[in-house]
Amino acid sequence: MTNALTVAGVELRLFLRDRSNLFFVFVFPLLLVLMIGLQFGEGARAGRVAVSGPDSSLQSALAQRLEYDDVVVSDPSWSDALDLLARGRLDVAVRVDAAAATAYDDGEALSLEVVRGSASNAQVVEQDVRVAVDAVRADRSRVLALAGRGVADPEAALASAQHEVVAPDLQVHYVDSLSKEFAGLGQFDFGASGQLLLFVFLSCLAGSATLIQARRLGVVARMLAGPMTAGELVAGQVLGRWAIGLFQGGYIMVATSVLFGVRWGNLPLSLLVLLLFSLVASGAAILLGTLLGNEGAASGTGVGLGLVLAALGGSMLPLELFPDAIRRFADLTPHAWAYTAFAEVQRRGGTLVDILPNLAVLAGMALGAAALGAWALRRSLARAM
Structure with a gap:
């Protein structure tokens, strides 16, 4: 031995x-x-998005919402954004033009140009962008509704009201089998x-x-x-x-x-x-x-x-x-x-x-x-x- x-x-x-x-x-x-x-991994970034266009309230609100969702946001010019997209350094490029910014300020329907990359998670990131656009439009509509009711500072009133709202208690009783398999995975x-x-x-x-x-x-x-x-x-x-x-x-x-x-x-x-x-x-x-x-x-x-x-x-x-x-x-x-x-x-x-x-x-x-x-x-x- x-x-x-x-x-x-x-x-x-x-x-x-x-x-x-x-x-x-x-x-x-x-x-x-x-x-x-x-x-x-579970802690990986949700994606990389470029929000291009002149400075506007819509661009700022959209970028802030995406960053809240853990998306990496940049603001290059539209031509640079397309170049980065072609090189695989971006997942989605969004163009916010003057017409869209004006429509957002007025609470009207707006149209944005969105170009998706070829990365495996680009489709998921595009959906994140769509959700973020719907969210900022909803926030803007609430602000305009309060202003129409004569509220002096609608944004402050809306923020105050959101703090008083009690979040619902969500209990998940069923998830798909794939989610169960990866539950607890670091x-x-x-x-x-x-x-x-x-x-x-x-x-x-x-x-x-x-x-x-x-x-x-x-x-x-x-x-x-x-x-x-x-x-x-x-x-x-x-x-x-x-x-x-x-x-x-x-x-x-x-x-x-x-x-x-x-x-x-x-x-x-x-x-x-x-x-x-x-x-x-x-x-x-x-x-x-x-x-x-x-x-x-x-x-x-x-x-x-x-x-x-x-x-x-x-x-x-x-x-x-x-x-x-x-x-x-x-x-x-x-x-x-x-x-x-x-x-x-x-x-x-x-x-x-x-x-x-x-x-x-x-x-x-x-x-x-x-x-x-x-x-x-x-x-x-x-x-x-």
Whole structure:
């Protein structure tokens, strides 16, 4: 057992000494978590809108209303707004001309020129603009109605009345199933769990190249010539890649918790999911390093296989958004089972009983992958001797 632990420690040290891993292990995962959280997270901005035109009460009221709804508002010229829209730096451009400003002041119907961009959320932002226009028109109509009744300062009277209005108590008894799935999901939670699964698998598969190199340079033969059995060598190789996966996953969990406030729910359960998933990845790495005989081919195959399985398993797009046909294929990957386990623990405070089916499947995959990888490595060593 001591020899196996020694081999595992050597594999982990080689992994950490590789300077290329300094970026891809410690920095790159956190950058992806940050980008995903800023774009799709709960706290992301609602959109970017340009309100162009001469200064008017309508332009000011519309910009103020949109900013209240957490929309980023700017006021470039109309030509500049269209240019920014074409470059993808805006979601919607609104043109407030003199006729629209006059109609707003008089409480009449108005017409605005609105151009929507091609971004994925541009349609939602356009609807936000329409709601904001209706809101400012309604406010203006109330002010004009009070003025028509002889109120000296209608805007102040309206503000005073709004403070006295008691907000209704809204209780939601039903939401759609998709909203239920993402209930309790923090801004960076999805990105953190998804990137954990992606990089744990990639880091383990990257270790297959070191196994090929050790075999090619005769390091494996020299270890077997000493006081080490083939079983200890196999166990050490599996444990080494398992340690790599646990280190990568543990680092992401700690770093995202500290930097982004990611909530991992019940920590022992999350670590248990990580432990089983890392064992699946370590078995796959041993199998890949045994079947292939070239480090470059192993690295390329590992990256490609890791990205495909991660994409199919929900690390890049939530499984809840997958069509049913693709979801059935997703369940063939360990990523999908680990994703749903993390989702249950993070979002809904799941217990061991809730994720027991996921853990059972991951354990079966882990034992199968580790056993297959160990068998392939033993067979390769027997041929070499």
